[in-house]
Amino acid sequence: MRGAGGAPGEAALAQSGKQPPSPARPPRSGWARAFTPARLGVYGFLMMAALFFLLPLYVMVATSVKPMEEIRLGALFALPVAPTFEPWRAAWQSACTGLECSGIQGGFWNSVRIVVPSAVLSILVGAVNGYALSFWRIRGASVLFGVLMAGAFIPAQVMLYPMVRMLAAADLFGTLPGVVLVHTVFGMPVMTLLFRNYYAALPQELFKAARIDGGGFWRIFFELMLPMSVPVVVVALIMQVTGIWNDFLLGLVFAGTENLPMTVQLNNIINTTTGERLYNVNMAATILTSLVPLTLYFVSGRWFVRGIASGAVKG
Template sequence: MSTTISTPSVPRTAARRRSRFTPARVGVYAFLLTAALFFLLPLYVMLVTSVKPMEEIRLGNLLALPAHFTLQPWSVAWQSACTGLDCNGIRVGFWNSVRIVVPSTIVSIFIGAVNGYALSFWRPRGAGVLFAVLMMGAFIPVQVMIYPLVRVLASVHLFSSLPGIIVIHTIFGMPVMTLLFRNYYAAIPLELFKAARIDGGGFWRIFIQLMLPMSTPIIVVALIMQVTGIWNDFILGLVFAGTKNLPMTVQLNNIINTTTGERLYNVNMAATILTSMVPLAIYFISGRWFVRGIASGAVKG
């Protein structure tokens, strides 16, 4: 006759609860909480300041919630804030940024995908040298190339124009886009490409019908990187876009640093949040795809 000895479950549960609050875990949570507060506090100040009237802001209670909630600063920032001598709000810069970002992103991603595909599967003579030259371009500071690019664009009559700033962003985005797509395609089995060649596929047919449908994760990564990078750009837009095509970041700088009239801090904060809305929305919406694309080979190779 066998006997079973049962152990009480309460001590085990208590031990598990005690093990959850080790000094190391408490330290990790304390660090994460401190880091979150460090990054969220400026956002909180911006939000509460943007919905306060100026009379309340002058009291100096920076962290206090608004006693009189108002969205008028947002309306002023969007429609009638002065960016220098023009008082048409930051909406002008928003549409300029859209006109710059959309074609620059599409063209740079397409060229980077074609370059990565050619370097990974077709491997023309001197492919390694070409790839090294492209990578060198990714590490040259932008400031070093501004003057030569100004001279080149001026000679072809593209300086201070919308096509000119699109060409500039395409050039600066091409090395990183090529690296992303080359490393992604390097993880695809070569036998798949050889099978497509046996079936009679040419360069463009294999790329469009086979490689592009398989590239959704890395295209999303490239899309996030290019949109946020081009949207947040300041110096290239300031130099190459021209006065009629200034992007939103340049318009924001003009609003904040204007010397005419009273300094409206609530309008400045509202304009700053409006400028950052597009990159934040992209990260929140596409964050899962970004992680999936990185894990699918964006940093392999």
């Protein structure tokens, strides 16, 4: 039975058990789809977060290129009228870091000499420990892993005095090898946890096949496991380089006067006052100190995300 319009009648639809079709909704415009309440909330949160992080950076950069005459006016957020890079040159070459006025460049090269061996050694030791704890089930491996996990959460301040006594007894206190050893020891628990969780997610069949082919401990590690560990190595490298570069406490205590890292030199520049406090030089020195971790994050950020997504922190 059909109605006057040729469409199925309501009685026929009710008899067949079908519901009459609902009227089609008009399509929403592009503006309505783009500015839903949920999206507006997300955009608002992102804008507030961007302002929270970018506003201090803007103040630092703007102040670092202002002459002191403009800074004395108190216009903190104003753009520089007569920008100059003289504060950057002074921060790098001639700012006073205590009794010496040779800028922050000495601390930069000290940080490089500390970071490179410390990061490489801590990552290598952590990779070997994680590999051994994942595939070579030695007696007491679970206890050792528990000790390493506990060591990852012990504050460094608790271990300062014992480490000072041990390094002094070994004639390493205040030397470059001494501070490298300290950073390696403190980074080993976290790196072991990171690599152990990554290797635990790999198929055991790969390891068993390598054992059947006659591979030993080191051959399997260097020829099979290490080439497969590129994602987690990138994550570990970012964590260690930024952590060691930004460290202040261990460098201050263990590096000695000849090997003070850049963070300690920055603190000396800011707290050294001979006459007028040069805020533009202080800001330039702060930016110079943070350039390495900032550059590392911007360049390798997507690799860090890939490493995390590939199972770098799976349990």
